[in-house]
Amino acid sequence: MKFGPFILRxxxxxxxxLLGLSIVIFIIARVVPxxxxxxxxxxxxxxxxxxQLRKELxxxxxxxxxxxxxxxxxxxxxxxxxxxxxxxxxxxxxxxYLPATLELVxxxxxxxxxxxxxxxxxxxxxKDRWVDSLIRIFAYIxxxxxxxxxxxxxxxxxxxxxxxxxxxxxxxxxxxxxxxxGFMILDSLxxxxxxxxxxxFLHLILPSFALALAPAFQEARITRSSMVDNLSKDYIxxxxxxxxxxxxxxxxxxxxxxxxxxxxxxxxxxxAMIGQAFLVELIFNWPGLSRYGINAMLYKDxxxxxxxxxxxxxxxxxxxxxxxxxxxxxxxxxxxxxIRGQ
Amino acid sequence: xxNKNSLKSTVEKPHEAGRWYRFWDRISRYWYSFSRNKLSVMxxxxxxxxxxxxxxxxxxxxxxxxxxxFVDYKNASQPPSVKHWLGTDPIGRDIFSRIIFAFxxxxxxxxxxxAITVPVGTILGLLAGYYRGTIIDxxxxxxxxIFLSVPSLVLALAIAAVLKPNLMNSMIAVTAMWWPWYTRxxxxxxxxIRNEYFVIAAELNGASRxxxxxxxxxxxxxSPIFTKMALDVGWVILIGASLSFVGLGEQPPTPALGQMVxxxxxxxxxxxxxxxxxxxxxxxxxxxxxxxxDGIRDMLESSR
Numbered sequence: 001m002k003f004g005p006f007i008l009r010x011x012x013x014x015x016x017x018l019l020g021l022s023i024v025i026f027i028i029a030r031v032v033p034x035x036x037x038x039x040x041x042x043x044x045x046x047x048x049x050x051x052q053l054r055k056e057l058x059x060x061x062x063x064x065x066x067x068x069x070x071x072x073x074x075x076x077x078x079x080x081x082x083x084x085x086x087x088x089x090x091x092x093x094x095x096x097y098l099p100a101t102l103e104l105v106x107x108x109x110x111x112x113x114x115x116x117x118x119x120x121x122x123x124x125x126x127k128d129r130w131v132d133s134l135i136r137i138f139a140y141i142x143x144x145x146x147x148x149x150x151x152x153x154x155x156x157x158x159x160x161x162x163x164x165x166x167x168x169x170x171x172x173x174x175x176x177x178x179x180x181x182g183f184m185i186l187d188s189l190x191x192x193x194x195x196x197x198x199x200x201f202l203h204l205i206l207p208s209f210a211l212a213l214a215p216a217f218q219e220a221r222i223t224r225s226s227m228v229d230n231l232s233k234d235y236i237x238x239x240x241x242x243x244x245x246x247x248x249x250x251x252x253x254x255x256x257x258x259x260x261x262x263x264x265x266x267x268x269x270x271x272a273m274i275g276q277a278f279l280v281e282l283i284f285n286w287p288g289l290s291r292y293g294i295n296a297m298l299y300k301d302x303x304x305x306x307x308x309x310x311x312x313x314x315x316x317x318x319x320x321x322x323x324x325x326x327x328x329x330x331x332x333x334x335x336x337x338x339i340r341g342q
Numbered sequence: 343x344x345n346k347n348s349l350k351s352t353v354e355k356p357h358e359a360g361r362w363y364r365f366w367d368r369i370s371r372y373w374y375s376f377s378r379n380k381l382s383v384m385x386x387x388x389x390x391x392x393x394x395x396x397x398x399x400x401x402x403x404x405x406x407x408x409x410x411x412f413v414d415y416k417n418a419s420q421p422p423s424v425k426h427w428l429g430t431d432p433i434g435r436d437i438f439s440r441i442i443f444a445f446x447x448x449x450x451x452x453x454x455x456x457a458i459t460v461p462v463g464t465i466l467g468l469l470a471g472y473y474r475g476t477i478i479d480x481x482x483x484x485x486x487x488i489f490l491s492v493p494s495l496v497l498a499l500a501i502a503a504v505l506k507p508n509l510m511n512s513m514i515a516v517t518a519m520w521w522p523w524y525t526r527x528x529x530x531x532x533x534x535i536r537n538e539y540f541v542i543a544a545e546l547n548g549a550s551r552x553x554x555x556x557x558x559x560x561x562x563x564x565s566p567i568f569t570k571m572a573l574d575v576g577w578v579i580l581i582g583a584s585l586s587f588v589g590l591g592e593q594p595p596t597p598a599l600g601q602m603v604x605x606x607x608x609x610x611x612x613x614x615x616x617x618x619x620x621x622x623x624x625x626x627x628x629x630x631x632x633x634x635x636d637g638i639r640d641m642l643e644s645s646r
Contacts, residue, residue, distance in 0.1 A: 013487075020488035025500070033504045140381075144629035146580050148587050148600075149621040152607050156618070160611035275495030279584055283607075293496075294588055297503030309500050313492040 010324055014317045021313045022074075026067050029306035036302050040084050074310070081303030085296065090307035093292060098311065099182025100170060101277065101288035104211070105315075107204050108273055109266075111212035112219055116262060117255070119216070120223025124258075125250065127228055135224070139217035147276035151210040151283040158206060166203045168285045175199055207284045211276055215269035219262050227258040260331045267323045274316055375644040382637025388630025396445040408435040409443035411595040422615055429615035431606070437615060440597040441623045447509055447592045448599055448627065451582040452575045455516050460571055463524025464563070468555050470525065471532025483529060486522035494519040495581055502590040509592040512585045516578060527570060531563045565642040573635035576628040583624050599624045 033039050037053040054060060058069050073079040080090035123132045159167045166172060170184050175196040177187045185204075188197035230236065231254065239249050274290070281291035289308055296304030377383050400406040404427075414434030422429045428437040470482040489497070494516075501515035535541060541558050549558070585591045587600030594601065599620050606616025 014491075016484070017487050017491045020484065021491050024488060024497075028497075028500050028504055032501070140629065140632065141625075144576065144632055145625050146583060146628075148584060149603065149624055152603060152610075152617055152621055155607070156610055156614060271493040272495075275493035276584070278496060278499060279587055282588065294499065297499055298589065300503065302504070305500055305503060309492060309496060312496055316493060317491055 006328060007321070007325060010321055014321060018313060018317060022071055022310060023067065025306045025309050025313075026070060028309075029302045030066065030070070031063065033300070033302065039300055040302065080307035080310070083296070083304040083307075084301045085299050085304065090303050093304065094289060094307060094311050096182070097287060097289040097292045098315075100184070100286060101281070101290055102315070103183050103185070104204065104207055104277065104281070104286060104288060105270075105273065108208040108211040109270070111208055112216045112266070112269060112273075115212065115216040116219025117223055117259070119220035120227065120262070121250065121255065123220060123224040124227035124231070127224075132224070135217065135220055139221045142214040142217040145214065146279075147210050147214070148279040148283060150213060151207070151280050154206050154210055155283065165206055166199070167206060170200060170203050170287060171196065172199050172203075207280050207286055210280050210284075211273050215273060219265065219269065222265055223258060223262045226261045227254055230254055230258050256330065260327060263323060263327050263330060267320045270319050270323070271316065274312060372641050376637045376641040379637060379640060381633045382640065385630050385633025385635075385637060388626060389634045392445055392627055392630060393449065395442050396449050399442045399446060403436075403439035403442045405436040405439045406443075408439045409595075409597055419609075419613055428619040429613075431616055432609065432613070437602075437619055440602065441599070441620055444592075444597040444599045444602060444620070444623070445627065447586075447596070448579045448582055451509065451513050451516070452578040454513050455520055455578050456571055456574060458517050459520040460524055460567065463521035464528050464560070464567060466521070467525040467528025468532050468559060468563075471529045472536060472551070472555050472559065474533050474536065482525065486525045489519065489522040490526070495584060498581060498585065499588070499590065502585055507590045507593060509596075509598075512582060512591045515585070515590075516581050520574075520578070523574075524567065524570070527566060528563050531566065532559050535559050535562050569635070569639040569642055572638035573632065576631035576635065579624075579631065580628055599627075 030036055037050050037057055037059060038045075041050055041053060058066050061069070070081075073081075078091050080094070082088065083090050083093055086093055119135050123135045126132055155167055158165045171177065175188075175193065177184065177191055177193060177196050177200075180187050180190055184200040185197050188194070188200055236249060236254065239253055240246075244253075277288070277290040278294045280286070281288045282294050285291070289311065293305065293308035293312065295301075296308060376386075395402055399409075403409075405412075412433075412435055414430075416434065417426070417430050418434040419432050420426050420430040420434075426436050426438065428441065430436055431440075466482050466486070470479045473479050498512075498515040498519045501518055502512045505511035505514065536559060541554060544554055544558050582591060583598075583600035583603075585600065586598040587604045589601065589604070591600060592598035594605075602620035603617045603624070606613065606618075606620065609616050
């Protein structure tokens with residue numbers, strides 16, 4: 001198995017791409033706005049104060065020099081500058097808010113994988129029956145309903161009409177959990193507070209459903225079609241000929257090769273999910289990095305914008321590598337340099 | 343299932359194969375493969391309806407003046423009724439009229455974004471694919487990788503945020519994010535078509551690079567490009583609605599779908615019609631374009 005070189009190559013490419021991304025972000029946050037110092041302090045700040053900030057931001061130097069200072073600060077000291085809104089270093093804000101987003105993304109991914117595979121298998125098993133059609137209709141609707149619209153409908157239903165699930169935040173106010181990892185459920189469990197852990201889980205359900213619905217049904221469609229394709233292959237007929245029970249054929253022989261396209265598409269789903277998380281976190285008041293990022297954008301908090309976008313690019317790249325590794329472990333053709341290995 | 347009309351016309355009167363005749367024959371074949379799926383026809387109907395409503399908005403809406411800075415406190419916050427089909431907002435503007443006018447911004451955005459990104463992305467993809475393995479390929483494809491290394495919506499939000507919030511700048515933001523998808527799509531096709539015999543034959547005949555790229559390779563990439571375009575309209579509208587939802591799109595008093603949902607969400611649940619109807623309008627438009635796009639895909643795939 002040539003697993004090592006495959007991953008190494010992937011990592012090297014990502015480092016290059018992330019450096020490129022940092023240039024793009026630098027251009028967005030430092031060059032496009034014209035005068036970030038004036039923007040930060042507002043139009044009524046006296047000129048000498050603005051000049052002072054310009055010096056602090058190294059704006060008296062040339063653009064490549066500015067970029068170099070910004071990048072080395074970020075890489076060597078983890079210093080992404082100060083947020084104008086929270087008045088704290090952006091890195092500290094990121095540390096505080098990132099776990100909440102990761103928790104949300106993690107649960108959304110679990111929902112997507114679970115429902116995608118479950119409904120996909122169901123649709124393939126009952127191909128062209130009503131279950132299949134129903135899943136297809138949901139897939140169509142799922143792609144057409146933006147997560148933020150779904151989130152608004154969820155709020156309307158679960159906050160007012162049928163309040164069975166908590167709608168806002170990560171934890172009900174009666175619980176206090178000491179912060180260890182930042183992952184609410186994990187922290188509650190570490191503190192031995194099972195009730196709080198359950199409460200934190202309930203808070204996760206609505207936001208992650210709002211994010212998971214569209215990708216889950218897309219995944220179900222892809223799983224279905226790849227399973228249906230594989231069903232007509234010789235090895236399945238052979239297995240049937242040996243009299244192996246249908247259930248065993250489905251789960252033991254059919255599912256694993258059929259999951260390759262499902263997992264490959266996950267990369268794109270994650271992109272959509274992280275993007276939509278910016279709106280969903282805002283609506284559900286989820287104290288994550290996306291809500292932090294969107295607030296930074298609305299207040300033109302440039303350091304916070306560049307910091308949060310950079311971190312999200314990092315998380316996204318890492319997840320894509322993870323997806324590639326899973327695909328490679330499912331599909332020997334990829335890791336041996338076949339169809340997808342460049 | 344065979345379309346009787348097209349079969350009869352080609353088989354019985356082959357000698358009449360004039361220009362118009364061939365044209366109509368082709369149209370009817372396209373229509374046949376498009377209309378085999380009833381959902382595509384439904385999508386087409388929705389798309390035509392939305393476009394017509396948007397174009398003729400001042401004539402078809404009951405209160406066209408409500409799509410601007412209009413105030414009528416007497417009729418404020420009315421629930422849906424015969425007079426105001428979808429109710430009115432807290433300053434008395436008719437929601438139905440505002441939704442119809444909001445279609446305009448959404449459609450303009452989709453048209454402008456695709457009209458810029460599709461040619462740009464396609465040409466870059468063609469160049470990178472034709473000059474595969476050279477520095478041109480590396481530069482173009484690595485730059486597109488960079489743009490794809492962060493979710494499109496996130497970078498579009500960031501670009502829109504540092505610019506002044508309006509429809510124009512949200513279009514710029516989405517355009518900047520959209521071209522790499524086409525570059526990647528065309529690149530994949532161009533690299534394989536480049537090695538086909540007809541391209542090599544053209545090269546041996548001394549055809550210019552321009553001719554090979556645009557007359558030999560490009561026509562063979564068109565069908566997937568058009569398919570992706572048709573399916574992308576719904577996506578662009580969705581991204582546009584997302585931008586305007588957070589206030590980075592069209593600014594009030596001009597209506598935009600996302601902006602109406604987020605403004606209305608403040609008045610939930612009493613004034614539910616403020617956000618529910620614009621939300622349903624977003625879903626309807628995107629659903630329509632997705633069905634339509636699927637139909638176009640079926641049509642172009644079956645004609646190949």
